[in-house]
Amino acid sequence: MADNIARVFADAIAPDPTRPLLTWYDDATGERTELSGATLANWVAKTANLLVDEVAVGPGDTAGVLLPPHWQTAAVLLGCWSAGLRVADTPGDVEVLFAAVARLAEADAWSAGERYVLALAPFALPMRQVPAGFADYVSEVRAHGDHFTPYAAGGEELVERARRRAGELGIARDDRVLVDTGVYPDPVDWLLAPLAAGASAVLCANLDPSRAEPRAATEKVTRALT
Known part of the structure; x- marks a missing residue:
């Protein structure tokens, strides 16, 4: 049984890497x-x-993450855990900080060696104007390699929390889970619990209640968290 986040993620993908694993909707933007x-x-x-390679961090270091539920947030979090980093969401001293452009004011309370900003734009478009003191995550990350061998240590407590939450939320293997991210903003719920259960997720931000039922039918949802 997988005992770290990287292995949980790998196991979730293994049966069919081509199947939809994470689908993102934002009803405010379409x-x-x-x-x-x-x-x-x-x-x-x-x-x-x-x-x-660029930030020169590794196991034992800490990343600050000021990001809402989003598919790019999933990439950041899973990337941090693959590199053996701890993830913090309360202000402190960290080696690297990832912040949404809408939360830059909060970033002032953090001490970080490297800072990346995420516009969370559709199609992962790069920012036209990057705030001073930050690098654009989307622009920077594209230059890096497509393969990484995850560090094996760490994350055992998160894995156990994710498995427990999957059971509490009624998520089973091969489920297609629709998640209202406004109701379930914790990444343990919207990201890790489905992965730990071997399920896929349909994440919905600013969910329009009138769209929930037809979307569930279109996406072949088997479990709704709304």
């Missing part, structure tokens, strides 16, 4: 982005390589 396991793994590997 955006829909679908990632197969292979595509998400590519983003995760690039993120881990960015951290190791």
Whole structure:
């Protein structure tokens, strides 16, 4: 049984890397982005390589993450865990900080060696104007390698939490889980619990209640968390 996040992620992809693993909707913008396991793994590997090769961090170091539920947030978090980093969401001293452009004011409370900003734009478009003191995550991460061998240590407690939450939320293997991210903003719920159960996720931001039922039918949802 997998005992770290990287192995949980690998096991979730293994049966069919081409199947949709994470589908993202934002009803405020009309955006829909679908990632197969292979595509998400590519983003995760690039993120881990960015951290190791450019930021020069590794096991025992800490990343600050000021990001809402989003498919790019999934890549950042899984990349951090693959590189053996701890993830913090409360202000402190960290080696690297990832912040959404909408939360830059909060970043002032953090001490970080390297800072990356995410616009979270549709199609992962790069930022036209990058705030001073930050690098654009999307622009920087694309230059890094598509393959990364994850560090094996760490994350056991998170894996146990994810498995426990999957049971509490009624998520089973091969489920297609629709998640209202406004109700379930914790990445243990919207990201790790489905992965730990061997399920795929349909993440919905700013969910329009009138769209939930037809979307569930279109996406062949078997479990809804709304």
